[in-house]
Amino acid sequence: xxxxxxxxxxxxxxxxxxxxxxxxxxxxxxxxxxxxxxxxxxxxxxxxxxxxxxxxxxxxxxxxxxxxxxxxxxxxxxxxxxxxxxxxxxxxxxxxxxxxxxxxxxxxxxxxxxxxxxxxxxxxxxxxxxxxxxxxxxxxxxxxxxxxxxxxxxxxxxxxxxxxxxxxxxxxxxxxxxxxxxxxxxxxxxxxxxxxxxxxxxxxxxxxxxxxxxxxxxxxxxxxxxxxxxxxxxxxxxxxxxxxxxxxxxxxxxxxxxxxxxxxxxxxxxxxxxxxxxxxxxxxxxxxxxxxxxxxxxxxxxxxxxxxxxxxxxxxxxxxxxxxxxxxxxxxxxxxxxxxxxxxxxxxxxxxxxxx
Amino acid sequence: xxxxxxxxxxxxxxxxxxxxxxxxxxxxxxxxxxxxxxxxxxxxxxxxxxxxxxxxxxxxxxxxxxxxxxxxxxxxxxxxxxxxxxxxxxxxxxxxxxxxxxxxxxxxxxxxxxxxxxxxxxxxxxxxxxxxxxxxxxxxxxxxxxxxxxxxxxxxxxxxxxxxxxxxxxxxxxxxxxxxxxxxxxxxxxxxxxxxxxxxxxxxxxxxxxxxxxxxxxxxxxxxxxxxxxxxxxxxxxxxxxxxxxxxxxxxxxxxxxxxxxxxxxxxxxxxxxxxxxxxxxxxxxxxxxxxxxxxxxxxxxxxxxxxxxxxxxxxxxxxxxxxxxxxxxxxxxxxxxxxxxxxxxxxxxxxxxxxxxxx
Amino acid sequence: xxxxxxxxxxxxxxxxxxxxxxxxxxxxxxxxxxxxxxxxxxxxxxxxxxxxxxxxxxxxxxxxxxxxxxxxxxxxxxxxxxxxxxxxxxxxxxxxxxxxxxxxxxxxxxxxxxxxxxxxxxxxxxxxxxxxxxxxxxxxxxxxxxxxxxxxxxxxxxxxxxxxxxxxxxxxxxxxxxxxxxxxxxxxxxxxxxxxxxxxxxxxxxxxxxxxxxxxxxxxxxxxxxxxxxxxxxxxxxxxxxxxxxxxxxxxxxxxxxxxxxxxxxxxxxxxxxxxxxxxxx
Numbered sequence: 001x002x003x004x005x006x007x008x009x010x011x012x013x014x015x016x017x018x019x020x021x022x023x024x025x026x027x028x029x030x031x032x033x034x035x036x037x038x039x040x041x042x043x044x045x046x047x048x049x050x051x052x053x054x055x056x057x058x059x060x061x062x063x064x065x066x067x068x069x070x071x072x073x074x075x076x077x078x079x080x081x082x083x084x085x086x087x088x089x090x091x092x093x094x095x096x097x098x099x100x101x102x103x104x105x106x107x108x109x110x111x112x113x114x115x116x117x118x119x120x121x122x123x124x125x126x127x128x129x130x131x132x133x134x135x136x137x138x139x140x141x142x143x144x145x146x147x148x149x150x151x152x153x154x155x156x157x158x159x160x161x162x163x164x165x166x167x168x169x170x171x172x173x174x175x176x177x178x179x180x181x182x183x184x185x186x187x188x189x190x191x192x193x194x195x196x197x198x199x200x201x202x203x204x205x206x207x208x209x210x211x212x213x214x215x216x217x218x219x220x221x222x223x224x225x226x227x228x229x230x231x232x233x234x235x236x237x238x239x240x241x242x243x244x245x246x247x248x249x250x251x252x253x254x255x256x257x258x259x260x261x262x263x264x265x266x267x268x269x270x271x272x273x274x275x276x277x278x279x280x281x282x283x284x285x286x287x288x289x290x291x292x293x294x295x296x297x298x299x300x301x302x303x304x305x306x307x308x309x310x311x312x313x314x315x316x317x318x319x320x321x322x323x324x325x326x327x328x329x330x331x332x333x334x335x336x337x338x339x340x341x342x343x344x345x346x347x348x349x350x351x352x353x354x355x356x
Numbered sequence: 357x358x359x360x361x362x363x364x365x366x367x368x369x370x371x372x373x374x375x376x377x378x379x380x381x382x383x384x385x386x387x388x389x390x391x392x393x394x395x396x397x398x399x400x401x402x403x404x405x406x407x408x409x410x411x412x413x414x415x416x417x418x419x420x421x422x423x424x425x426x427x428x429x430x431x432x433x434x435x436x437x438x439x440x441x442x443x444x445x446x447x448x449x450x451x452x453x454x455x456x457x458x459x460x461x462x463x464x465x466x467x468x469x470x471x472x473x474x475x476x477x478x479x480x481x482x483x484x485x486x487x488x489x490x491x492x493x494x495x496x497x498x499x500x501x502x503x504x505x506x507x508x509x510x511x512x513x514x515x516x517x518x519x520x521x522x523x524x525x526x527x528x529x530x531x532x533x534x535x536x537x538x539x540x541x542x543x544x545x546x547x548x549x550x551x552x553x554x555x556x557x558x559x560x561x562x563x564x565x566x567x568x569x570x571x572x573x574x575x576x577x578x579x580x581x582x583x584x585x586x587x588x589x590x591x592x593x594x595x596x597x598x599x600x601x602x603x604x605x606x607x608x609x610x611x612x613x614x615x616x617x618x619x620x621x622x623x624x625x626x627x628x629x630x631x632x633x634x635x636x637x638x639x640x641x642x643x644x645x646x647x648x649x650x651x652x653x654x655x656x657x658x659x660x661x662x663x664x665x666x667x668x669x670x671x672x673x674x675x676x677x678x679x680x681x682x683x684x685x686x687x688x689x690x691x692x693x694x695x696x697x698x699x700x701x702x703x704x705x706x707x708x709x710x711x712x713x714x715x716x
Numbered sequence: 717x718x719x720x721x722x723x724x725x726x727x728x729x730x731x732x733x734x735x736x737x738x739x740x741x742x743x744x745x746x747x748x749x750x751x752x753x754x755x756x757x758x759x760x761x762x763x764x765x766x767x768x769x770x771x772x773x774x775x776x777x778x779x780x781x782x783x784x785x786x787x788x789x790x791x792x793x794x795x796x797x798x799x800x801x802x803x804x805x806x807x808x809x810x811x812x813x814x815x816x817x818x819x820x821x822x823x824x825x826x827x828x829x830x831x832x833x834x835x836x837x838x839x840x841x842x843x844x845x846x847x848x849x850x851x852x853x854x855x856x857x858x859x860x861x862x863x864x865x866x867x868x869x870x871x872x873x874x875x876x877x878x879x880x881x882x883x884x885x886x887x888x889x890x891x892x893x894x895x896x897x898x899x900x901x902x903x904x905x906x907x908x909x910x911x912x913x914x915x916x917x918x919x920x921x922x923x924x925x926x927x928x929x930x931x932x933x934x935x936x937x938x939x940x941x942x943x944x945x946x947x948x949x950x951x952x953x954x955x956x957x958x959x960x961x962x963x964x965x966x967x968x969x970x971x972x973x974x975x976x977x978x979x980x981x982x983x984x985x986x987x988x989x990x991x992x993x994x995x996x997x998x
Contacts, residue, residue, distance in 0.1 A: 354944055
């Protein structure tokens with residue numbers, strides 16, 4: 001009898017281990033053991049309303065037309081970059097979405113591959129300057145970094161970056177942490193405003209240091225900022241037009257303005273992760289995102305402008321969001337290579353500057 | 357010093373009256389036991405006197421002073437628990453010194469008094485040990501010393517020996533009584549063990565259902581139980597149902613269902629209320645005869661021997677009779693008979709005097 | 717030759733295998749990575765450690781982490797002790813319900829809970845409004861994005877742990893011992909101090925240690941409630957790993973945190989064994 005009970009326990013133990021192992025297999029997207037008709041694709045997006053909109057206008061129609069199953073993973077750009085770097089060689093994500101220059105770093109570190117121009121034919125229809133790096137995924141939407149403000153409490157529409165320093169806003173200015181791409185861009189903007197640039201960042205830091213006493217808080221994420229605006233703890237902050245549009249759709253009295261010194265370009269782009277087993281489908285997905293009707297629907301929902309020349313957005317939308325090739329070209333573009341090289345050092349310097 | 361007067365003490369939980377209008381006076385230096393089965397209210401009464409339980413109504417006076425509203429830690433009353441309740445994190449010395457330290461007694465006096473207290477319970481030398489290192493009996497002695505050292509006027513005992521084995525119980529109860537007599541404190545002792553109550557007490561309060569059923573000396577309780585409950589609780593009884601009884605000049609004449617006539621002398625509080633007559637096994641005589649001439653007007657019942665138990669110092673005979681639905685128990689001296697005198701099934705007569713008969 | 721493996725060892729194998737593969741091995745990897753430079757050359761180096769240990773900014777982060785953990789565990793101890801005592805002495809039929817109320821924070825999602833705190837702690841939030849209404853303060857104070865806010869939010873979620881440790885000890889305590897103490901002349905307060913607390917000392921140590929070790933490794937609450945201005949070890953590790961992709965430095969921070977925790981735990985243990993020995997078999 002003892003022998004049998006020992007055998008039973010051995011069987012139970014091995015079944016447990018096997019169960020744990022087989023679950024991993026499934027999650028790797030290993031479709032070899034499944035005779036499924038649907039092709040699978042894993043795409044990263046930014047969560048919240050943005051992701052929800054993308055699901056509706058891009059992911060679901062794509063799934064239907066291409067008979068595919070798309071899994072969307074929520075990752076901010078920086079996190080997405082970290083993820084594909086960690087998974088280098090055997091990525092779990094097929095299409096990665098970036099918003100802030102991470103694509104340059106990804107290309108440099110050979111984490112993404114060139115697009116297949118035979119599949120991504122729609123690239124011919126997009127603005128020239130929306131092609132970020134030759135041969136790689138172009139920008140499928142853009143918006144601008146400018147000034148968000150509470151239209152009820154901020155009487156004078158901000159026209160300059162310097163308005164953030166106005167006495168009347170003291171204590172209610174939102175400062176964005178450097179871990180957020182917009183915070184990083186704002187730092188460089190400060191340098192540019194004070195005769196510095198990506199290679200000479202000191203004026204940027206000094207400038208931010210003068211803004212800190214005006215700050216209500218330093219936040220790193222969009223929901224945090226939205227919360228502070230809602231509680232009227234922040235009435236003015238540098239952020240992008242897309243989320244400004246988003247906040248106002250949620251019911252918040254938030255307006256957006258591009259300062260006279262210039263807004264900053266934010267290019268949303270998708271790249272094919274190197275080593276993906278679904279390269280063909282990934283390229284189809286990117287191509288799909290460049291379709292005029294998809295871009296138009298996306299713009300209506302998120303406030304991010306299309307990069308396809310053939311898109312005509314509605315008049316109402318055109319009033320509130322920056323759009324069109326001319327505007328896009330006028331936005332300040334940054335040298336992401338230099339920024340990426342220095343990011344670590346700037347982050348540390350930033351942490352020391354802000355921590356109590 | 358140490359006269360406790362309890363007047364109309366009540367404890368009621370919702371609809372349940374656990375202690376009903378209990379009144380009791382304990383004189384200075386007396387050891388009074390509260391004796392009764394579980395649920396009779398004895399522990400509840402003790403806890404109210406200790407201040408651990410709030411009475412529903414009633415008065416408790418210690419030496420003329422009303423203490424029913426005094427918080428526990430201000431009552432000058434000792435308390436010894438069933439499970440000793442020693443402080444496990446303190447040494448024996450610190451346990452005994454605890455109360456003295458609360459009274460801010462100076463260090464030298466504390467030392468002297470603790471040593472004396474430990475000496476009186478024969479635990480000198482145990483000062484640095486911890487309670488878990490001591491046996492049950494030793495722990496209880498420490499608990500006693502802990503109360504004694506404060507020289508209280510009265511010490512309450514909550515079934516202090518119930519956790520100990522029989523031999524230890526017998527030994528310790530004698531010690532407790534001796535200590536009580538020596539130090540002269542008043543003691544209220546709760547127990548369910550009637551032998552213990554009989555040995556220790558100056559008086560016993562037999563409790564039943566929240567009331568004192570009878571209060572008296574051990575002799576009184578045993579020889580003159582005032583009702584069937586008390587009679588049954590103390591010692592052994594033969595309690596026989598009676599159909600009818602007549603009160604005569606100096607005795608009662610009771611008639612059993614089966615026709616026999618039993619006589620019981622009149623006692624102080626005798627009354628025919630419960631329709632029972634009682635006699636104790638040791639007052640019974642058993643005669644192995646087929647016929648019996650009742651010359652001296654004794655009480656007689658006829659029956660057959662059911663069993664014989666030789667108990668060493670006594671001999672118990674069980675007799676089955678139509679007159680009683682239970683076996684009649686007779687306790688005989690071995691001198692009066694031997695194991696060969698009776699056999700199972702023998703026809704016998706059980707005989708006893710009306711002076712040893714009780715009617716309830 | 718028959719394998720003489722008793723059944724209980726076989727039952728242990730899945731658990732031990734999990735420990736090995738999902739805990740020991742990754743921990744070992746982190747340890748090793750911390751001694752090598754991040755790409756490209758990957759040479760052996762101690763610069764990660766020297767960077768951390770010589771830069772006051774990072775040492776402050778370590779100190780802040782330990783300090784927040786310490787304060788949280790003390791606050792949880794005081795609040796949790798009274799809570800546990802109250803529940804343990806409540807009527808038996810209410811005790812389970814009260815315990816459920818205490819555990820409720822654990823049943824909510826961390827993110828939902830912390831966002832709730834962000835609203836309550838805001839300058840126009842409930843706390844400030846109440847303090848202003850009671851005239852305790854004259855203008856709103858900053859609670860969100862400060863160490864104070866982090867401590868409050870962490871106490872909220874770690875209090876149940878303290879109660880779950882202390883409650884069994886306090887409810888199983890022999891009440892007669894407290895009665896004996898009162899009978900011997902100690903007021904209820906004195907009894908609490910001289911008897912109840914010493915007897916629950918092992919629970920006090922275990923509870924504070926538990927809360928402390930969870931608190932110093934917390935990520936979500938310091939990240940959301942503390943924000944960028946209140947970096948702790950966990951958030952800094954995240955920052956280095958995810959934002960800066962500096963895995964070897966991040967690993968060294970993790971190792972330093974682990975060593976700090978182990979040191980503190982061993983000190984706790986020494987103090988605990990001293991206390992246990994006093995009680996002669998608690």
